[in-house]
Amino acid sequence: MDSLFNKVLITGASGFTGKYLTKYLEEKQFFVYGLSNELNDDSTLLKCDITDKDSIVRIINEIKPNYIIHLAAISFVQHNDVQEIYNVNVLGTENLLEACKSFDFIKKVILASSATIYGNQSLDTYHEALCPNPINHYGISKYAMEQIAKNYFQIVPIIIVRPFNYTAPGQSINFIIPKIADAFKYKRANIELGNLNTYREYNSIEFICNAYYELLVSDVKSEIFNLASGTTHSLNEILAIFYEFTQHKLNISINSKFIRKNEIIKLAGNAQKLNALLTNKSDNDIRSIIKSFL
Numbered sequence: 001m002d003s004l005f006n007k008v009l010i011t012g013a014s015g016f017t018g019k020y021l022t023k024y025l026e027e028k029q030f031f032v033y034g035l036s037n038e039l040n041d042d043s044t045l046l047k048c049d050i051t052d053k054d055s056i057v058r059i060i061n062e063i064k065p066n067y068i069i070h071l072a073a074i075s076f077v078q079h080n081d082v083q084e085i086y087n088v089n090v091l092g093t094e095n096l097l098e099a100c101k102s103f104d105f106i107k108k109v110i111l112a113s114s115a116t117i118y119g120n121q122s123l124d125t126y127h128e129a130l131c132p133n134p135i136n137h138y139g140i141s142k143y144a145m146e147q148i149a150k151n152y153f154q155i156v157p158i159i160i161v162r163p164f165n166y167t168a169p170g171q172s173i174n175f176i177i178p179k180i181a182d183a184f185k186y187k188r189a190n191i192e193l194g195n196l197n198t199y200r201e202y203n204s205i206e207f208i209c210n211a212y213y214e215l216l217v218s219d220v221k222s223e224i225f226n227l228a229s230g231t232t233h234s235l236n237e238i239l240a241i242f243y244e245f246t247q248h249k250l251n252i253s254i255n256s257k258f259i260r261k262n263e264i265i266k267l268a269g270n271a272q273k274l275n276a277l278l279t280n281k282s283d284n285d286i287r288s289i290i291k292s293f294l
Contacts, residue, residue: 006031006066006067007030007031007032007033007063007064007065007066007067008025008032008033008065008066008068008069008216009032009033009034009035009059009065009067009068010022010025010032010034010069011035011048011050011068011070011071011072011096012071012073013032013034013035013036013045014036014038014045015036015071015072016168016170016171016172017071017112017205017208018034018036019170020168020170020208020209021069021071021208021212022034024206024209024212024213025209028213030067033046033063033065035047035048035050035059037049037050037072046059050072050088050092050093050095050096051087051095052095053098053099056096057099060099060100060106064103064105065105065106066106066108067106067108067109067110067216068096068108068109068110069109069110069112069212069216070096070110070112072088072092073088073089073092073142074088074138075114082137085137085141086137086144089138089141089142089145090141090148093111093145093148093149096109097109097156097158100152100156101152101155106156107157108157108158108159108216108221109157109158109159110158110160110161110212110215110216111145111146111158111159111160111161112161113142113143113145113146113160113162113163114138114139114142114163115162115164115165115228115267116134116136116138117132117134117139117142117146118130118133118134118162119133119139120133120135120264124265124267124268125268125270126226126267126268126269126270127269127270127272127273128162128224128225128270132146146160146224154222157221158222159215159221159222159224159225160223160225161212161215161224161226162225162226162228162269163208163227163228164200164226164227164228164229164268164269165200165202165203165267166201166202166204166205166207166208166227167202167204167205167289168205168289168292169292169293176193176235176238177289177290177293179191180193180235180238180239180242181242181290181293184243184246185246185293185294187246188250189250189251190250190252190253191250191252191253192252192253192254192255192258193235193252193253193254194254194258194263195235195258195259195263196234196239196252196254197234198234198235198263198264198265198267199234199265199267199268200232201228201229201231201232201233201267201269202233202238202286202289203227203231203284204282204283204284204285204289206282206283207229207283208227210278210280210282211225211227211274211278212227214277214278214279215277218277220277225274226269226270226274227269228268228269228270228271230269231284231286232266232267233286237286238286239252241286241287241290242290242294245291245294246294
């Protein structure tokens with residue numbers, strides 16, 4: 001596909017994923033337009049509140065994007081304004097889809113859901129056909145967003161993605177890998193963590209960006225995909241690799257506040273559906289990911 005004359009609109013473009021994905025798609029010769037709810041003085045992004053439907057319609061009509069990747073969301077699980085979570089994650093997405101159905105130049109809309117919609121399951125590898133069982137407002141809002149999006153499957157060419165954990169420099173220190181990296185990089189004396197024996201995916205941002213790109217240009221629509229590798233690592237393993245690279249002895253204490261009730265010991269996504277579509281196998285090596293932080 002000749003991407004030179006294709007335009008992509010990314011909502012939430014000023015966020016962690018949005019910044020990396022913008023650069024990745026520009027390198028693929030797309031014209032990328034970014035929307036953000038908050039702008040600084042030198043921003044090249046367009047300001048848009050996705051809870052304002054008229055604003056979305058106006059911007060889409062002006063830009064006329066061929067593709068839309070919808071990343072904008074309240075993504076912090078402990079966000080204390082529950083109403084805002086649903087206004088942005090659910091009603092904001094419906095505003096976007098309502099706007100999209102009026103324009104025939106849109107080839108594909110990718111909606112970012114979350115692996116948190118699975119909640120607690122009896123399996124340790126989650127596939128797309130599982131019945132979701134979200135356990136917090138963030139996960140519930142993303143599941144509600146998915147259900148609303150399905151009503152548009154016959155009207156708008158949509159793919160829903162459920163990303164499992166991924167990380168890279170620039171991610172908020174509220175997330176576990178950046179938090180650990182900060183402690184080792186700056187030789188901090190102590191760190192408080194939760195359960196060290198849980199296993200999670202820690203995929204690379206390159207893996208995630210490539211998955212978005214390949215789904216974007218594919219002929220697939222009206223489908224749900226895990227953005228997952230199926231490869232997990234324990235925090236003990238992560239800590240050991242950081243120590244190997246830095247030789248810094250960090251005093252680790254376990255804080256019970258960081259241990260969730262009904263803690264999932266192993267959380268991995270079934271990647272079979274995604275792997276059948278991907279043509280480029282991105283570097284997803286955990287040692288390379290950790291080294292990038294140092």
